[in-house]
Amino acid sequence: xxxxxxxxxxxxxxxxxxxxxxxxKHLKILEDFHRLFISWGYFPLQTPVMDxxxxxxxxxxxxxxxxxxxxxxxxxxxxLRNDVTLFLAKQMGLSLSREDLPVRxxxxxxxxxxxxxxxxxxxxxxxxxxxxxxxxxxxADLEILTLLFKSLExxxxxxxxxxxxxxxxxxxxxxxxxxxxxxxxxxxxxxxxPLYREVLEDNFGKKRASLLLQLYQFLGTASxxxxxxxxxxxxxxTREELLHLEHLxxxxxxxxKIGYSKELRIDLSEIGSQFYHTGIVFQVYMxxxxxxxxxxxxxxxxxxxxxxxxxxxxxxxxxxxVEPYIKDTSRYALxxxxxxxxESFSEILQxxxxxxxxxxxxxx
Amino acid sequence: xxxxxxLALPKGRLQEPVLKLFARMGIEMDFPERTLITLDKRxxxxxxxxxxxxLPTYVNHGIAGLGICGExxxxxxxxxxxxxxxxxxxxxxLCLAGPKTLKDAEIPKKIQVATKYTRFTRDYYHAKGTxxxxxxxxxxxxxxxxxxxxxxIVDLVETGSTLEAQDLEIKQVLKEIQVSLIANPGYYxxxxxxxxxxxxxxxxxx
Numbered sequence: 001x002x003x004x005x006x007x008x009x010x011x012x013x014x015x016x017x018x019x020x021x022x023x024x025k026h027l028k029i030l031e032d033f034h035r036l037f038i039s040w041g042y043f044p045l046q047t048p049v050m051d052x053x054x055x056x057x058x059x060x061x062x063x064x065x066x067x068x069x070x071x072x073x074x075x076x077x078x079x080l081r082n083d084v085t086l087f088l089a090k091q092m093g094l095s096l097s098r099e100d101l102p103v104r105x106x107x108x109x110x111x112x113x114x115x116x117x118x119x120x121x122x123x124x125x126x127x128x129x130x131x132x133x134x135x136x137x138x139x140a141d142l143e144i145l146t147l148l149f150k151s152l153e154x155x156x157x158x159x160x161x162x163x164x165x166x167x168x169x170x171x172x173x174x175x176x177x178x179x180x181x182x183x184x185x186x187x188x189x190x191x192x193x194p195l196y197r198e199v200l201e202d203n204f205g206k207k208r209a210s211l212l213l214q215l216y217q218f219l220g221t222a223s224x225x226x227x228x229x230x231x232x233x234x235x236x237x238t239r240e241e242l243l244h245l246e247h248l249x250x251x252x253x254x255x256x257k258i259g260y261s262k263e264l265r266i267d268l269s270e271i272g273s274q275f276y277h278t279g280i281v282f283q284v285y286m287x288x289x290x291x292x293x294x295x296x297x298x299x300x301x302x303x304x305x306x307x308x309x310x311x312x313x314x315x316x317x318x319x320x321x322v323e324p325y326i327k328d329t330s331r332y333a334l335x336x337x338x339x340x341x342x343e344s345f346s347e348i349l350q351x352x353x354x355x356x357x358x359x360x361x362x363x364x
Numbered sequence: 365x366x367x368x369x370x371l372a373l374p375k376g377r378l379q380e381p382v383l384k385l386f387a388r389m390g391i392e393m394d395f396p397e398r399t400l401i402t403l404d405k406r407x408x409x410x411x412x413x414x415x416x417x418x419l420p421t422y423v424n425h426g427i428a429g430l431g432i433c434g435e436x437x438x439x440x441x442x443x444x445x446x447x448x449x450x451x452x453x454x455x456x457x458l459c460l461a462g463p464k465t466l467k468d469a470e471i472p473k474k475i476q477v478a479t480k481y482t483r484f485t486r487d488y489y490h491a492k493g494t495x496x497x498x499x500x501x502x503x504x505x506x507x508x509x510x511x512x513x514x515x516x517i518v519d520l521v522e523t524g525s526t527l528e529a530q531d532l533e534i535k536q537v538l539k540e541i542q543v544s545l546i547a548n549p550g551y552y553x554x555x556x557x558x559x560x561x562x563x564x565x566x567x568x569x570x
Contacts, residue, residue, distance in 0.1 A: 116442075160553065160554060162553055190549075191446045191448065191552070192446070192447050267553070283553075285550050285553040286550070287550075287551075290426055290550045291549060
């Protein structure tokens with residue numbers, strides 16, 4: 001084999017193959033998720049592996065370096081599925097009618113994202129998740145957050161859900177011109193807001209600037225947020241800001257009642273990155289991984305983009321990113337194989353079938 | 365168990381001021397000869413001494429959750445980190461430099477540059493709409509104009525004495541460089557309480 005051909009034996013960046021134990025474990029985990037989603041009434045949906053890029057272009061700002069695109073035989077630019085949520089939104093936007101709502105869907109599929117060859121921890125190869133379409137308000141947000149926690153239980157890993165709000169960000173900064181708003185969004189999400197004190201002071205004055213600085217750096221428990229709010233004085237926040245803050249507190253209070261408060265943090269630096277996010281946003285983090293392993297939130301404007309205005313809330317988990325850390329070897333070990341013997345093929349097959357009916361793995 | 369935070373420290377010019385600052389905060393770290401990993405006496409920080417240019421890689425992969433690094437290294441790595449604090453020491457400049465015999469007015473519209481900072485140089489000149497040819501070097505960049513490899517270099521300039529010794533001079537300051545405490549975003553999200561306390565202590569001491 002020539003050197004050039006030998007280099008083709010590498011797998012292109014952004015794709016992977018998994019075998020035997022690893023593939024078995026992956027499928028077993030998917031079975032667990034499938035069972036959970038079905039029991040909650042989230043029925044499966046499959047999206048196309050590619051679609052016309054131009055439709056998604058405005059939704060993919062800042063992500064183009066990770067996309068795989070190709071040109072079809074008619075000369076149209078195609079996008080290989082890089083995010084199931086977007087493909088799902090188009091499919092739902094085109095096929096749903098008002099009478100169908102609310103709709104609960106789940107998905108589990110391969111995604112294709114370029115990753116740097118040195119970025120060995122990214123592993124963004126597979127996305128699974130759930131979406132609740134056509135329902136708004138506290139109960140809908142709670143349903144998705146609870147389903148997220150139930151999903152994380154399947155993974156049996158120490159994970160932390162950081163809950164924030166894009167709605168809050170819009171309430172505070174929606175009136176600013178887009179360029180300033182985008183700079184502030186970046187600064188908040190990278191926790192560099194103190195570097196923008198002057199920008200805040202220019203737009204809001206010193207007092208409100210320092211209030212916003214404190215607010216958007218907040219990361220902690222619900223009771224710590226309450227303390228911050230009462231120390232700052234509720235009258236210093238706008239009515240819209242208070243509505244979003246109260247919504248976050250109401251969510252965490254309900255989550256506490258059902259026993260999901262320990263791994264839930266309010267993190268006001270989580271403000272979403274896309275224009276279609278509208279309410280809560282959340283990311284899930286794990287020790288040892290540089291970026292979120294799951295994310296989600298409310299994005300009431302996404303389906304509207306595809307022609308069907310409808311509130312939606314959901315989450316997706318980058319399953320292959322966390323799978324290597326799931327160490328439940330007995331649960332995911334390949335089953336032991338037995339072999340049966342006999343005089344004829346039909347006899348061997350009959351013996352094997354009997355054992356298989358008992359749930360055993362038998363080879364001929 | 366109280367697990368110490370992990371911090372990557374850069375070898376070289378930043379090592380001494382950083383270790384002195386931490387010592388004043390009561391975090392005493394000792395790197396006996398050839399030792400590259402140490403735990404401070406109070407077991408608050410586990411520190412790794414790494415090459416400046418490798419530091420972002422260690423932090424990006426979460427080997428060290430925190431790091432102390434110049435803007436130049438962060439930019440060149442292409443990774444994104446949280447910048448939690450900017451230190452008052454270690455300030456320097458990324459500059460375009462060339463032979464004194466080349467007058468400023470002669471800087472051509474299409475420029476040829478030798479540098480370690482290829483990503484920065486490419487982005488800087490592309491943003492200005494200036495075509496740039498870049499030759500990557502890993503050290504002693506100031507040799508390039510002398511030996512005729514490229515008329516200009518882009519490099520860090522602290523005092524300018526190295527340039528002066530080679531009969532070179534600063535033609536343009538491209539970026540002021542500061543040194544920051546950086547954090548792996550995922551690591552910060554998990555250990556934010558401890559990290560925030562550490563940052564508060566640094567702020568008080570500086």
